Amino acid sequence: xxxxxxxxxxxxxxxxxxxxxxxxxxxxxxxxxxxxxxxxxxxxxxxxxxxxxxxxxxxxxxxxxxxxxxxxxxxxxxxxxxxxxxxxxxxxxxxxxxxxxxxxxxxxxxxxxx
Amino acid sequence: xxxxxxxxxxxxxxxxxxxxxxxxxxxxxxxxxxxxxxxxxxxxxxxxxxxxxxxxxxxxxxxxxxxxxxxxxxxxxxxxxxxxxxxxxxxxxxxxxxxxxxxxxxxxxxxxx
Numbered sequence: 676x677x678x679x680x681x682x683x684x685x686x687x688x689x690x691x692x693x694x695x696x697x698x699x700x701x702x703x704x705x706x707x708x709x710x711x712x713x714x715x716x717x718x719x720x721x722x723x724x725x726x727x728x729x730x731x732x733x734x735x736x737x738x739x740x741x742x743x744x745x746x747x748x749x750x751x752x753x754x755x756x757x758x759x760x761x762x763x764x765x766x767x768x769x770x771x772x773x774x775x776x777x778x779x780x781x782x783x784x785x786x787x788x789x
Numbered sequence: 790x791x792x793x794x795x796x797x798x799x800x801x802x803x804x805x806x807x808x809x810x811x812x813x814x815x816x817x818x819x820x821x822x823x824x825x826x827x828x829x830x831x832x833x834x835x836x837x838x839x840x841x842x843x844x845x846x847x848x849x850x851x852x853x854x855x856x857x858x859x860x861x862x863x864x865x866x867x868x869x870x871x872x873x874x875x876x877x878x879x880x881x882x883x884x885x886x887x888x889x890x891x892x893x894x895x896x897x898x899x900x901x902x
Contacts, residue, residue, distance in 0.1 A: 706887060706888045708888070708889075710892075715798070715894055715895075716894055717795075717878055717892040717893055717894040717895050718833065718878060718880075718890075718892040719892070720889065720890070720891070723888075723889060725887060733889070734790075734891075765832065765833070769888050771887045771888050774821075774884045774887075775821040775823075775840075775882050775884045775887065775888055776888060777823070777835045777838070778823075778835070778888060778890065780832040780833050780834070781832060782831075782832055783832060
């Protein structure tokens with residue numbers, strides 16, 4: 676199993692550009708989520724999904740969109756990049772039925788917005 | 790919503806000493822408390838977790854304690870080794886709401902040899 680994969684690993688955007696961060700998992704996990712990691716602020720939840728066709732907002736959803744058309748994929752879209760979105764983005768997945776389970780993280784995407 | 794505070798932000802210990810990281814949470818309904826370790830440049834990985842029906846859990850050199858009344862939980866690492874150097878994150882969630890975790894800000898642990 677590849678686990679949770681993310682592409683790209685690094686990305687530089689100009690202010691106002693849009694892009695999609697890709698996330699895929701091959702563990703048949705129902706739950707998938709996106710976090711951003713900034714120095715001194717831990718991991719903050721952007722959006723999450725409990726299954727195909729179902730998404731919801733986390734703590735910091737503004738400026739980001741998600742969709743979940745399949746169990747395996749959960750892309751994160753930046754609509755109009757801003758310097759405040761410079762961060763490391765992690766995708767994670769887990770089982771979710773009936774409780775809380777270990778979240779498996781992807782390797783991360785380091786995004787810089789100039 | 791839930792708020793998780795973590796202390797200290799940095800911790801330096803001598804190899805072989807113990808390290809303790811503390812977290813407090815605000816929502817008394819929270820009942821699942823995992824700890825993740827993140828080595829430099831790597832992804833976070835679960836090292837131990839505890840649920841609210843348990844007061845303490847151990848796994849070799851690491852242990853987690855939970856005080857529901859005071860709404861705080863702690864990570865204890867004994868006999869620290871250089872490979873324990875990493876950032877440690879605590880988190881909290883409500884099991885019935887699934888895996889929606891709220892993380893603390895993290896603790897940078899440095900083990901000096």
